[in-house]
Amino acid sequence: MAPTTLKRRSVVGSTARLENLSTLVLDVNLTVIRHVPWQRAVTMMVHGSVNMLASYTTDDDGVMRELMVRSPSRSHPLPFIVSLVQYVHDPYADFLTARNAKASTRAILARDNHRCGYCGDRATTRDHIQPRSRGGLDTWENLIAACVACNNVKADRTPDEAGMPLLFEPSTYDGFDSTLQEQVWQFLMEQSGAVPSGALDGLGEDAEKAA
Ligand SMILES: [Zn+2]
Structure with a gap:
């Protein structure tokens, strides 16, 4: 079972550690669904199926900046928390809410x-x-x-x-964790001043500066 603490969102931007970062996906009601590899979350952002609520940050000589990842055509903030833009039935989420799945x-x-x-x-x-x-x-x-x-x-x-490499890594079972859920809501309230039901890209850093 994964630890119940919300992962630190400030990371050192080394490539080795970057690969292991995950993004927390919330549903439209900001309920925790699961962690996905950040690469998948970026793909979802590009396709417009999720909004980014918070990005990872990096401490750049004492200045907190959004951690960016670059593709050939553009760069994206590395998402820490995203939410789906519309309700999608996720069978896996059913298992997450079951105890001891x-x-x-x-x-x-x-x-x-x-x-x-x-x-x-x-x-x-x-x-x-x-x-x-x-x-x-x-x-x-x-x-x-x-x-x-x-x-x-x-x-x-x-x-x-x-000689059969995996096409994707198996995601771990996060379990439905009411503590994590509360931490997520608290985190989002603290950084935006309100539960950001209409949050859009870039809210994370802007909201922090405005606060
Ligand atoms: Zn097969």
């Missing part, structure tokens, strides 16, 4: 949108990334959606041994 086949398939982690085709099974016969556990981190073909081909091998 197990990484069942159904839950893993919902989490990974029924997409095979090895070939991208429609998945109907779950695969142990580190095989069970080799000590792999039934955890959210060690399970990935897989199609029957890939599951059979990979068998009792690791992705490296099988």
Whole structure:
């Protein structure tokens, strides 16, 4: 189970650490849904499916600045918290709100949108990334959606041994955490002066300066 504390939003902008940062996704009502890799959150921002409520910041010689990530065509603030712009039914969120949710086949398939982690085709099974016969556990981190073909081909091998690299990392189970939820609301209120139901890009830094 993930710790209940809201992650620090100020990070040192080294590439190695950047890769491991995640973005917290809230639904339209600012309810916590889950963490996603920040790369996915940036993609969602570009497609207009989420608004950024807060960005990561970096301490630049004592000056707090938005941490930016660059793509070939433009740069984006690195999102710390985003919210969906419209209600989307997220089957995985159903599992997050269940107590002690197990990484069942159904839950893993919902989490990974029924997409095979090895070939991208429609998945109907779950695969142990580190095989069970080799000590792999039934955890959210060690399970990935897989199609029957890939599951059979990979068998009792690791992705490296099988030459089947993962197309995406399995996201960990955050659990629905009322403490985290309260921290998020508190955080958003403190930085904007109001719950930013109509928050738009760039609110994070601007609101802090205005406060
Ligand atoms: Zn497959």
